[in-house]
Amino acid sequence: MSRESLEERLRAIGAERYHDKHPFHDKLHGGECSPDQVRAWVINRWAYQAAIPMKDAAFLSRCTDPDMRRAWRSRIEDHDGGINEGGGLRRWLKLAEAVGLDPDYVASGRGVLPATQFAVDAYIRYVRDMPLLQAVASSLTELFAPSIHERRIEGLLEHYDFANTESLSYFKTRLSQAPKDVAYGLEWVLSHADTPEKEDMACEALTFKTNVLWAQLDALWGAYVEPARIPPGAWRPGEGMA
Secondary structure, three states, X not given: OOHHHHHHHHHHHHHHHOHHHOHHHHHHHOOOOOHHHHHHHHHHHHHHHHHHHHHHHHHHOOOOOHHHHHHHOHHHHHHHOEOOOEOHHHHHHHHHHHOOEOHXXXXXXXXXXXXXXXXXXXXXXXXXXXXXXXXXXXXXXXXXXXXXXXXXXXXXXXXXXXXXXXXXXXXXXXXXXXXXXXXXXXXHHHHHOOOHHHHHHHHHHHHHXXXXXXXXXXXXXXXXXXOOOOOOOEOOOOOOEO
């Protein structure tokens, strides 16, 4: 296969399996979520957001190439930010506060669905333990993220009172950060997946990551949409409010 053919395979995985196609996102972006369903999404998505710099730190601990480490470490800086200004994680907590949640409660990780936590932990282990090619390829869901961020900003601003420039700053910022990350990751994968076996490894990694994202939304739907079955220990409406 050529580089172009591999990229087509990777993009086809996103076209079929990226979580923008999950019915929860249709419900959220269309203004059909209740306030508590939005809060459940914010709480559970926090578990994934908080794991991103952790998985990137695990990746860097394995990376022997200084040039690659220099390129990759901005991902941690984007999410953790500086002491004073913070980064993506602090912007996510601004969203939590806007929907009526106590940011400290959200940041504690209490109330996260068991299935969400399993999916997030699996992603960290995958990046830590699998060959570098697969660890990098698993990040390529960022190829498809800008479009969902754009639709999310538009839909939330149209349908929800909490939505404004400050509360949605996480998504607005990712519109400029994600293309930089994915350009590096995609080029690295296309350059290093130089055998049919490695091409399959890259595609399998991206498929795994789409499953991680999809599983989180399935858990959210099952617990808080229909038929709602909130498992023991997960957030219940009324808890952790500001």
